Amino acid sequence: MTTTPFGAPAAVRTAAVAARATDLTKVYGQGETQVVALDAVSVEFRQAEFTAIMGPSGSGKSTLMHCMAGLDSVSGGSARIGDVELTGLNDKKLTRLRRDKIGFIFQAFNLLPTLNALENITLPMDIAGRKPDKQWLDMVVDTVGLSGRLKHRPNQLSGGQQQRVAVARALAGRPEIMFADEPTGNLDSRSGAEVLGFLRNSVRELGQTVVMVTHDPVAASYADRVVFLADGRIVDELREPTADAVLDRMKRFDAKGRTS
Numbered sequence: 499m500t501t502t503p504f505g506a507p508a509a510v511r512t513a514a515v516a517a518r519a520t521d522l523t524k525v526y527g528q529g530e531t532q533v534v535a536l537d538a539v540s541v542e543f544r545q546a547e548f549t550a551i552m553g554p555s556g557s558g559k560s561t562l563m564h565c566m567a568g569l570d571s572v573s574g575g576s577a578r579i580g581d582v583e584l585t586g587l588n589d590k591k592l593t594r595l596r597r598d599k600i601g602f603i604f605q606a607f608n609l610l611p612t613l614n615a616l617e618n619i620t621l622p623m624d625i626a627g628r629k630p631d632k633q634w635l636d637m638v639v640d641t642v643g644l645s646g647r648l649k650h651r652p653n654q655l656s657g658g659q660q661q662r663v664a665v666a667r668a669l670a671g672r673p674e675i676m677f678a679d680e681p682t683g684n685l686d687s688r689s690g691a692e693v694l695g696f697l698r699n700s701v702r703e704l705g706q707t708v709v710m711v712t713h714d715p716v717a718a719s720y721a722d723r724v725v726f727l728a729d730g731r732i733v734d735e736l737r738e739p740t741a742d743a744v745l746d747r748m749k750r751f752d753a754k755g756r757t758s
């Protein structure tokens with residue numbers, strides 16, 4: 499068993515909370531067109547843990563990611579990154595927090611076509627006028643496995659490679675937490691496996707915290723934990739998921755949905 503420097507078994511050590519939602523509520527629209535996208539969601543994401551968020555289309559997965567990452571306002575409750583309450587921040591502070599502490603990966607890679615891979619990776623830091631930590635950047639690039647491709651433009655890379663550039667870009671600033679919304683949604687299964695393996699490595703080897711939305715049980719099996727959403731609520735959780743166990747849970751929810 500691995501031990502911490504303090505002698506306690508690693509398994510007993512409680513990791514700090516990287517992000518936490520408490521009774522987080524998000525309502526879109528008003529009156530008859532009102533949609534409760536998140537209905538008092540409470541969940542925490544621990545440091546160096548890989549969490550997958552699953553649920554039917556429209557269950558609030560993207561809304562949860564956007565509210566936690568400060569990309570969307572909340573209607574009620576609280577969203578925290580570390581000790582910082584997002585709802586209390588003005589625009590300037592929120593922008594800085596997003597830049598310094600949060601990485602976000604979208605389904606579409608959103609790379610700039612005129613920049614090469616390395617330039618894309620360091621772009622957010624270049625804009626912010628921050629010098630990349632060279633040692634960290636080298637490690638990220640190495641983990642991404644794109645060392646020989648850094649001078650390539652996006653159109654000279656495969657989909658999987660492009661998404662790995664996007665993942666490296668999100669990691670380069672050494673964020674406290676990374677959110678990824680269906681990062682493998684546009685990829686074939688082999689490229690998807692590349693990206694998922696990389697996300698898992700960033701958690702296991704670099705101690706990153708990752709929260710990833712997916713509808714794919716195989717993708718979810720790369721995570722340490724799966725949280726299930728339905729109708730804007732958390733309905734279940736699974737630790738050390740296998741694809742079969744995830745599939746099994748999903749079937750149960752489907753059956754419930756149909757009979758109720």
Ligand SMILES: Nc1ncnc2c1ncn2[C@@H]1O[C@H](COP(=O)(O)OP(=O)(O)O)[C@@H](O)[C@H]1O
Nearest residue numbers: 526527533535554555556557558559560561562
């Ligand atoms: N900008 C918006 N305006 C109005 N309704 C929205 C908006 N974004 C999402 N919704 C609604 O909120 C609910 C949750 O959406 P979303 O979080 O995108 O679900 P998921 O990512 O799980 O598919 C859905 O009913 C959706 O139609």
Ligand SMILES: [Mg+2]
Nearest residue numbers: 559560561679
């Ligand atoms: Mg979505």
